[in-house]
Structures are given as structure tokens and as C-alpha cells.
Amino acid sequence: MSTYSSSVKPDHWANLLWTLSAPHIVRDCGLPLLPVERQITLRDFFDSGETRARLAPKLDQFLAEHVARRLGIYFEHLWSFAFSHHPHYRLLSRNLPLRQEGRTLGELDFLVQYLPEDCTEHWEVAVKFYLQVDARHWVGPGLRDRLDTKLARMRDHQLPVARTDLARTTLARQSLQVSRQWAVIPGRLFRPIVAPPPLPAEINPALCEFWWATPDDFSAHFHDGDWYWGQLPKQAWLDNHHYRMENRMRAGQIATAFHTDQPRRPWCVAAQNEGREVSRGFIVPADWHQRALSALSPQEPDRG
Incomplete structure (x- = not known):
């Protein structure tokens, strides 16, 4: 039984603004x-x-009716809501399957009509949180996907599939x-607190x-330090300013709780000072x- 559980209430509207910008x-x-x-225009309206x-x-109400246990689905729900209510967009389709002879060969995340230019756009969206393993590789905290394979899948499959004969027929x-395509890949990147390797050129250093x-x-x-810490549920991984945190602990206490629980998966934790987040990372x-180094062996591309 866990010795520690935080009480954190995410702010869905703040998460929506974060998602869009x-x-x-x-x-x-x-x-x-x-x-x-385009991001600024989306955010400014909301x-x-x-x-x-x-x-x-x-x-x-929308999120209550569309409960999402996976963060990626929650992220897609926020985009779906935005497309349905922003005056520049009309949502045409979400998760449109491309099937041939009973087999699903691909799926289009979003098809939207961009009204200012009266054109149909195909969007692929993904929110990702990766930890740096070495100078080249970043992996998810659960070791189930990698940045390089995610980018390759989006570049070589998820976007090109919309230009196939099957997609055109569908x-x-x-x-x-489809007149235009966009990729949206926000998230956060976490480096080792001790001796972090250099950053690859394609990485956004701001994150x-x-x-x-x-x-x-x-x-x-x-x-x-005199900060207070708490473990963040996944819906608090997006916006980092407006969630409410209770049952906070000092750094030593949360480290002791982690030692006691001995979880196999990392904990996403954040520190607050005077109600503002001042640090975030994974224990x-x-x-x-x-285990992360071992996971770098050849693998199937991420399907998320």
C-alpha cells in the first residue's frame, strides 16, 4: 500500500490554453x-x-462526458473542443480510420476546415514527456516510447498516409x-540532474x-530548500501554474515516501513556493x- 498520495486538482481551462500555445x-x-x-490566434480567442x-x-461538461484515462486522449479532447468552438475552425473529423479490405492502415487525428482560407487541413497532434538517456536518446518515463521513433512515425507514416490513394478515396x-498538413508536438524534456549530456540540435532548448x-x-x-513538493497526476503535467496542490511535503519527505513505496515507474513531482511552481521533474x-539504456534496442515505432 502506498504511503503517500498527493491531492492535485488540474485546471482544465488553463490546460486548454497551454495545449493551444x-x-x-x-x-x-x-x-x-x-x-x-497560428498558436497565438488560437490562444488569444480562448x-x-x-x-x-x-x-x-x-x-x-465535455470532459465529464468524455473521460480520458490516458493523457494523450485528454490532450486530443482539448483540441477537439478548441476546433469546435474557435470561430476560425470547423471540425470535420476526428480519428478518421483508413481501412482497406477490413484492415485499418492508418488514422487521421483531425480534419478541420480553416475558414479564413476556406481550406481543409490535416492535423497530427501529440503531447510528449521525455527523459534524456544519453546525448542522442530521449525516452518516456514508462520506457514505452522514444522521441526518435515518435518523430519518425509522424514524419514517415502518420502524415504521408493522408496523401495515399486510400486516403484520397476515403x-x-x-x-x-486535404490542402495542408500540420504537426503539433508540445510537451516537456527532462535532463539528468547530475551531469546532463549535451543537447542534440533538433531539441528545443526552451523546454x-x-x-x-x-x-x-x-x-x-x-x-x-524550503519549497513544498507534491506528486502530479497526468492531467497536471500540462499547465504548470494553475493547478491546486494539497498534501504537500518537504523534499526529504517525498524522497522517503518514494524509497518506501519502491515504485517501478517514475513520479512526476513539482515544487511550489508561495503558490507558484518553481521546479518540476521526475524522481x-x-x-x-x-533499464532505459536497455530499452534503446531496436523497437516497434510508437503508436501514440
């Missing part, structure tokens, strides 16, 4: 990344007080033709101020890094 975790990676100007007063209750049944550490390294780094099991 967070920087991509990579740059110059051969993907049609959504331009900053950032107004009038819009929030009118639509925040609808967002809460879309033609709905009188649709690398986060860390991962074993319990002992975490304690050594933060033991004399990982002592053998996590070795």
Missing part, C-alpha cells in the same frame, strides 16, 4: 510544425474573460481534399529546464537509467 519540443525536424502565429465565462462550463466520399533524478540525487540537490527508481 505550448512550444514544440523539437525544431527543424522535417515536420510541418504549426506556426507560432484567453479572453468573456470566452472563458461562456465556454469554461461547457469544457467541464476523403472523396465526404467531398473532402529543457526540467530534470530527472534518483531519490538520493533528488534529496542531495533539494535537501536544504526515478535507482535502476531506471540502466
Whole structure:
């Protein structure tokens, strides 16, 4: 039985604003990344007080009716809501399957009509949180996917599949033709708190101020601080300012709780000072890094 559980309530509206405007975790990676100007226009509409007063209750209701246990699905729900309510967009399809002879050969995350230019756009979206293993590789905390395989899958399959004859035939049944494609890949990147390797050129350095550490390294780094810490559930991994945290602990206490529980998966934790988040990272099991190195052997591409 766990000796520790935090009480954190995410702010769905703040998560929506983060979803629409967070920087991509990579740059110059051969993907049609959504331009900053489009992100700003999306966020500005939902950032107004009038819009929030009118639509925040609808967002809460939408999420209550579409419960998402996986963070990626929650992230897609937020985009679906945005496309359905922003005046520049009309949601045409979500998760459109491409089937041939009873087999699903691919799926299109979103098809939207971009009204200012009266064109149909295909969007692939993913929110990712990766920990740096060495100078080249980043893996998810659960060791189930990697940054390089995710980028390759989006570049070589998820986007090109929309240009196949199968996709054109499927879309033609709905009188649709894709004019443009976008990739959206926000998230956070976590570097070792001790001796971090250099950053690859494609990594966005603005998203690398986060860390991962074993319990002992975490304690050594933060033991004399006066911040309060808590473990974050996945829906609090997005916006880092507006969630509410209760049952907070000092750094030494949360490290002791991790030692006692001996979890196999890392804990995402954050520190607050005067109600503001001041640090965020993953506490990982002592053998996590070795398991991560072992996971770098050839694998199937991430399906998320």
C-alpha cells in the first residue's frame, strides 16, 4: 500500500490554453510544425474573460462526458473542443480510420476546415514527456516510447498516409481534399540532474529546464530548500501554474515516501513556493537509467 498520495486538482481551462500555445519540443525536424502565429490566434480567442465565462462550463461538461484515462486522449479532447468552438475552425473529423479490405492502415487525428482560407487541413497532434538517456536518446518515463521513433512515425507514416490513394478515396466520399498538413508536438524534456549530456540540435532548448533524478540525487540537490513538493497526476503535467496542490511535503519527505513505496515507474513531482511552481521533474527508481539504456534496442515505432 502506498504511503503517500498527493491531492492535485488540474485546471482544465488553463490546460486548454497551454495545449493551444505550448512550444514544440523539437525544431527543424522535417515536420510541418504549426506556426507560432497560428498558436497565438488560437490562444488569444480562448484567453479572453468573456470566452472563458461562456465556454469554461461547457469544457467541464465535455470532459465529464468524455473521460480520458490516458493523457494523450485528454490532450486530443482539448483540441477537439478548441476546433469546435474557435470561430476560425470547423471540425470535420476526428480519428478518421483508413481501412482497406477490413484492415485499418492508418488514422487521421483531425480534419478541420480553416475558414479564413476556406481550406481543409490535416492535423497530427501529440503531447510528449521525455527523459534524456544519453546525448542522442530521449525516452518516456514508462520506457514505452522514444522521441526518435515518435518523430519518425509522424514524419514517415502518420502524415504521408493522408496523401495515399486510400486516403484520397476515403476523403472523396465526404467531398473532402486535404490542402495542408500540420504537426503539433508540445510537451516537456527532462535532463539528468547530475551531469546532463549535451543537447542534440533538433531539441528545443526552451523546454529543457526540467530534470530527472534518483531519490538520493533528488534529496542531495533539494535537501536544504524550503519549497513544498507534491506528486502530479497526468492531467497536471500540462499547465504548470494553475493547478491546486494539497498534501504537500518537504523534499526529504517525498524522497522517503518514494524509497518506501519502491515504485517501478517514475513520479512526476513539482515544487511550489508561495503558490507558484518553481521546479518540476521526475524522481526515478535507482535502476531506471540502466533499464532505459536497455530499452534503446531496436523497437516497434510508437503508436501514440
